[in-house]
Amino acid sequence: MKLTKLTLHTSLSPALLHLYNVSNSIVVIIDVLRATSTIATVLHNGAKCIIPVDSVAECIRIGKQIEGITAGERDGQVAEGLSYGNSPFEYPPEFVKGKTLVLTTTNGTKLLHMALDKGAKKIITGSFGNLTAVCNYLIEQKRDVILGCAAWKDRVNIEDTLFAGAVINRIKDHFEINCDGSQIAETMYLDAKDDLFEFLKNKDASHYHRLTNFGLEKDIRYCLTEDAANVLCVYEGGKLIVG
Amino acid sequence: MKLTKLTLHTSLSPALLHLYNVSNSIVVIIDVLRATSTIATVLHNGAKCIIPVDSVAECIRIGKQIEGITAGERDGQVAEGLSYGNSPFEYPPEFVKGKTLVLTTTNGTKLLHMALDKGAKKIITGSFGNLTAVCNYLIEQKRDVILGCAAWKDRVNIEDTLFAGAVINRIKDHFEINCDGSQIAETMYLDAKDDLFEFLKNKDASHYHRLTNFGLEKDIRYCLTEDAANVLCVYEGGKLIVG
Numbered sequence: 001m002k003l004t005k006l007t008l009h010t011s012l013s014p015a016l017l018h019l020y021n022v023s024n025s026i027v028v029i030i031d032v033l034r035a036t037s038t039i040a041t042v043l044h045n046g047a048k049c050i051i052p053v054d055s056v057a058e059c060i061r062i063g064k065q066i067e068g069i070t071a072g073e074r075d076g077q078v079a080e081g082l083s084y085g086n087s088p089f090e091y092p093p094e095f096v097k098g099k100t101l102v103l104t105t106t107n108g109t110k111l112l113h114m115a116l117d118k119g120a121k122k123i124i125t126g127s128f129g130n131l132t133a134v135c136n137y138l139i140e141q142k143r144d145v146i147l148g149c150a151a152w153k154d155r156v157n158i159e160d161t162l163f164a165g166a167v168i169n170r171i172k173d174h175f176e177i178n179c180d181g182s183q184i185a186e187t188m189y190l191d192a193k194d195d196l197f198e199f200l201k202n203k204d205a206s207h208y209h210r211l212t213n214f215g216l217e218k219d220i221r222y223c224l225t226e227d228a229a230n231v232l233c234v235y236e237g238g239k240l241i242v243g
Numbered sequence: 244m245k246l247t248k249l250t251l252h253t254s255l256s257p258a259l260l261h262l263y264n265v266s267n268s269i270v271v272i273i274d275v276l277r278a279t280s281t282i283a284t285v286l287h288n289g290a291k292c293i294i295p296v297d298s299v300a301e302c303i304r305i306g307k308q309i310e311g312i313t314a315g316e317r318d319g320q321v322a323e324g325l326s327y328g329n330s331p332f333e334y335p336p337e338f339v340k341g342k343t344l345v346l347t348t349t350n351g352t353k354l355l356h357m358a359l360d361k362g363a364k365k366i367i368t369g370s371f372g373n374l375t376a377v378c379n380y381l382i383e384q385k386r387d388v389i390l391g392c393a394a395w396k397d398r399v400n401i402e403d404t405l406f407a408g409a410v411i412n413r414i415k416d417h418f419e420i421n422c423d424g425s426q427i428a429e430t431m432y433l434d435a436k437d438d439l440f441e442f443l444k445n446k447d448a449s450h451y452h453r454l455t456n457f458g459l460e461k462d463i464r465y466c467l468t469e470d471a472a473n474v475l476c477v478y479e480g481g482k483l484i485v486g
Binding site: 012013015016019152153154155156157158161177178179180181183184187188191203204205206207209 | 255256258259262395396397398399400401404420421422423424426427430431434446447448449450452
């Protein structure tokens with residue numbers, strides 16, 4: 001008997017997520033620069049949990065209520081009214097150990113809430129920092145997978161596409177991949193993998209520019225480093241925790 | 244004085260078209276397999292014009308009214324009630340010369356009407372068959388450009404992405420390209436250009452499968468041939484004509 005393989009699809013933008021069967025799948029939220037890289041770092045560095053919220057007002061309200069760290073950005077910079085931004089370097093172990101972070105970002109947390117509204121079976125976050133943890137989990141779970149790129153205000157971006165491609169490149173033998181978005185992602189990754197940073201730079205990636213204009217080249221290099229914060233980040237009961 | 248360069252953006256799916264400034268741009272409708280390849284062929288072979296419509300019912304109604312050829316497909320096959328399909332090989336010069344075709348397809352004509360509704364300054368159709376005509380026109384016009392991939396029911400596809408990449412590769416020096424979708428398209432094209440057919444086959448492109456299952460490998464090979472029907476196809480007054 002030939003078993004039907006599990007499926008894997010890649011949604012290159014939140015505006016395409018509705019095309020896939022979210023309610024029956026694990027959804028991986030991908031926002032490489034920088035939300036999901038920061039999430040992995042914060043949890044890896046010992047935070048108790050992260051509460052992702054979709055507005056700055058909500059972030060401030062919940063932050064006060066639970067005495068958590070309010071964090072987030074709009075358009076790549078610290079959002080007004082919040083204490084911290086979206087850089088992984090703001091959250092060393094000595095600062096975040098045992099604490100709760102309330103986080104809102106331009107694209108990543110928005111996509112997470114979309115996946116939630118569409119009834120995703122399970123939501124995890126993915127970044128190069130926790131690539132291996134993500135891949136191991138997806139193989140173990142034996143469920144259909146949707147790799148959800150957070151993109152930039154619904155515009156497809158290179159870095160999230162590259163991470164989707166990295167996951168596909170590692171786990172494709174376990175899934176049926178009848179999805180051109182996934183093929184595009186893996187092709188891009190194969191082109192880029194020898195030096196992800198140089199690739200982004202040479203391809204004139206729009207968010208590479210946005211962040212280097214803010215002096216954040218160091219952030220980009222870190223966010224492209226495989227397994228720098230290799231913990232599984234799972235969304236459960238309104239919180240992101242180590243899975 | 245440094246002049247501001249014109250912009251070029253690539254919309255990888257109709258579901259992303261609203262993100263771009265359509266009303267001020269030339270929109271290139273791209274549906275390589277097979278609508279826009281067939282459109283170029285039909286006009287190259289001497290048809291008077293093509294009337295693109297968005298439903299089969301409308302196609303039949305107008306076809307009767309003007310005594311035109313009703314043509315079109317749904318899901319890759321001749322649509323019920325229409326006389327001809329969406330294969331370029333159905334339209335040799337001896338059949339179409341001087342005639343009017345009324346055409347409806349799954350993705351291509353739908354996107355054309357979307358661009359029209361959004362007030363595109365000018366709409367042309369693009370395919371490998373008329374690559375040079377398209378590129379020359381875009382350079383001459385000195386307007387902002389949106390390359391609009393018709394995709395497959397809003398899912399990004401490889402072949403339309405490749406054509407967008409081919410155009411970008413030829414005309415990029417004339418435009419400011421701050422658009423990751425365009426960078427992805429060009430990267431894919433550079434990987435694929437030595438043998439587009441083998442690339443589609445090796446990448447397991449979903450529409451490659453759909454069409455080869457119908458025995459249409461010959462169509463695919465033709466639709467990937469550069470300048471096989473090198474005329475400019477312009478939308479004017481409800482009709483596609485040679486520009």
